[in-house]
Amino acid sequence: MILILIWLIAMLAGxxxxxxxxxxxxxxxxxxxxxxxxxxxxxxxxxxSFVILVGGSAISLWLADGLWPFHGFPEAFAxxxxxxxxxxxxxxxxxxxxxxxxxxxxxxSVAIQxxxxxxxxxxxxxxxxxxxxxxxxxxxLAMLLSINAGFSEELFFRLALPLLLLRVTQSLExxxxxxxxxxxxxxxxxxxxxxxxxxxxxxxxxLYYLSHGSLMRVMIAxxxxxxxxxxxRPALADWLxxxxxxxWAMSAS
Numbered sequence: 001m002i003l004i005l006i007w008l009i010a011m012l013a014g015x016x017x018x019x020x021x022x023x024x025x026x027x028x029x030x031x032x033x034x035x036x037x038x039x040x041x042x043x044x045x046x047x048x049s050f051v052i053l054v055g056g057s058a059i060s061l062w063l064a065d066g067l068w069p070f071h072g073f074p075e076a077f078a079x080x081x082x083x084x085x086x087x088x089x090x091x092x093x094x095x096x097x098x099x100x101x102x103x104x105x106x107x108x109s110v111a112i113q114x115x116x117x118x119x120x121x122x123x124x125x126x127x128x129x130x131x132x133x134x135x136x137x138x139x140x141l142a143m144l145l146s147i148n149a150g151f152s153e154e155l156f157f158r159l160a161l162p163l164l165l166l167r168v169t170q171s172l173e174x175x176x177x178x179x180x181x182x183x184x185x186x187x188x189x190x191x192x193x194x195x196x197x198x199x200x201x202x203x204x205x206x207l208y209y210l211s212h213g214s215l216m217r218v219m220i221a222x223x224x225x226x227x228x229x230x231x232x233r234p235a236l237a238d239w240l241x242x243x244x245x246x247x248w249a250m251s252a253s
Contacts, residue, residue, distance in 0.1 A: 039141060057155045157182065
């Protein structure tokens with residue numbers, strides 16, 4: 001237990017430094033005028049996040065006796081899994097009417113709010129707008145960043161960190177809550193809106209993982225969310241506003 005506490009304190013100190021460094025690095029990144037500098041930042045973030053999060057996950061899982069992320073669901077998470085599964089079975093027979101009603105409501109809302117929706121789709125509105133690739137080379141690196149984020153962030157924040165915190169707090173609720181908060185704070189370079197924008201879906205991803213027991217599914221979902229943010233949303237915005245291909249697809253430099 002002493003070793004776990006020492007490791008948690010080290011991660012807290014290192015994580016605090018990393019978040020502060022990321023805030024500064026992202027501010028400088030937004031001011032970069034040339035694509036060469038942007039590409040170097042993409043590549044650096046890719047390597048850093050993989051090494052730090054995957055390395056931290058490996059050590060945390062070793063300390064928590066859980067070095068098997070793809071070969072089973074942690075027994076420590078089983079109570080939450082059974083609870084969420086039982087609640088899901090109670091509503092299985094009602095999900096079709098609920099899904100149809102929700103779809104109809106979304107379609108009606110989109111029809112009414114179409115103009116506002118078009119503004120919302122504009123790439124410059126989001127705190128992550130600077131990360132939207134400007135050419136194909138940046139697009140390739142951004143795609144790798146999205147895939148890596150889905151893998152490394154979910155491995156750490158959805159499995160390794162809550163499992164380690166559970167060993168210390170003896171409370172799955174507390175462990176999960178702290179992990180979700182840390183997931184949001186890890187995106188502090190986007191500002192407080194970005195923290196909330198990542199913390200909320202992070203909570204849903206955690207619930208899905210605990211309910212279905214598949215880490216791979218939440219990894220894929222996370223990667224797809226990033227792909228939608230960096231590629232699909234800007235492309236759709238360009239199509240709506242300018243009726244042309246997105247900028248990153250037109251330039252190969």
